[in-house]
Amino acid sequence: IGGISDLRRVALEREALLANERERARRMDELNAMRSDFSAMIAHELETPIAAIRKLNEMLSAEGVDPVTRSYATAATEGELDALTNLVRDVRAVATVEREDFEVETRPLPLEKLLADAEVYAITLPGQHPIEVMIREDLTAGACVLADPERVGQVLRNLLSNATKYSPEGTPIELRVIANVGRARIEVADRGQGIHPGDVARIFEKFGRDQKSRVSSGVGLGLYLSQRIVRSHGSELTVRTRIGGGSVFGFELAVVR
Numbered sequence: 001i002g003g004i005s006d007l008r009r010v011a012l013e014r015e016a017l018l019a020n021e022r023e024r025a026r027r028m029d030e031l032n033a034m035r036s037d038f039s040a041m042i043a044h045e046l047e048t049p050i051a052a053i054r055k056l057n058e059m060l061s062a063e064g065v066d067p068v069t070r071s072y073a074t075a076a077t078e079g080e081l082d083a084l085t086n087l088v089r090d091v092r093a094v095a096t097v098e099r100e101d102f103e104v105e106t107r108p109l110p111l112e113k114l115l116a117d118a119e120v121y122a123i124t125l126p127g128q129h130p131i132e133v134m135i136r137e138d139l140t141a142g143a144c145v146l147a148d149p150e151r152v153g154q155v156l157r158n159l160l161s162n163a164t165k166y167s168p169e170g171t172p173i174e175l176r177v178i179a180n181v182g183r184a185r186i187e188v189a190d191r192g193q194g195i196h197p198g199d200v201a202r203i204f205e206k207f208g209r210d211q212k213s214r215v216s217s218g219v220g221l222g223l224y225l226s227q228r229i230v231r232s233h234g235s236e237l238t239v240r241t242r243i244g245g246g247s248v249f250g251f252e253l254a255v256v257r
Helices: 001-062 068-095 109-125 147-164 222-232
Strands: 107-110 133-135 146-147 173-179 183-189 238-242 245-257
Touching: 001 068, 068 107, 107 109, 107 147, 109 133, 109 146, 109 147, 109 173, 146 238, 147 173, 147 183, 147 222, 147 245
Parallel strands: 133 173
Antiparallel strands: 107 146, 146 245, 173 183, 183 245, 238 245
């Protein structure tokens, strides 16, 4: 009987080892697929600005280029270089927040400064979108939130950039703060096309983009990155949206006195 028990134990251990090997192989295949998808996605995103820069350089190098054409080509080249810079920045930022030792460095941050910095950034964005900043009266003028200034600023810049990108030119963007039981809810509202319900979960995924109601743009890292940062602050990046009625992205930060 003892021999049979030993054989059964060995068989069970062997099956467990095989199961572990199968799981390890599955994870490795999944990781390789993600790496392949990542490489393909980055290559695709690089192709467009590089091709544009090459064409613009040909325009600038041609003989007898008039000042208007030269000015246009120079400005367009700068825009494409900005796109490349933003791509590199996002890839580096994602690599940082996905590290196991990633931590945010929170400190009391005046709410007014956070909003003022975000407003200054929003003014520089294309599309001539008026920025409307609204703070509920139940938040005092000197209120502070517990946040990592650089990281939360990164979230707001991403949300504001998306809001202007997906809204009709000239329409206002709202940046608002609402008190919520010891926390401040910060929201960015646009008046764009809205997001299809089937795409809401996808847009927060790595490389996820709205496939139906918005114009696909970028590599799909901004909201994924923002969600990781917001979660490290003990909150969740959420969205309320309606087709044809715009979208409101928001998250919460603890208020400190």
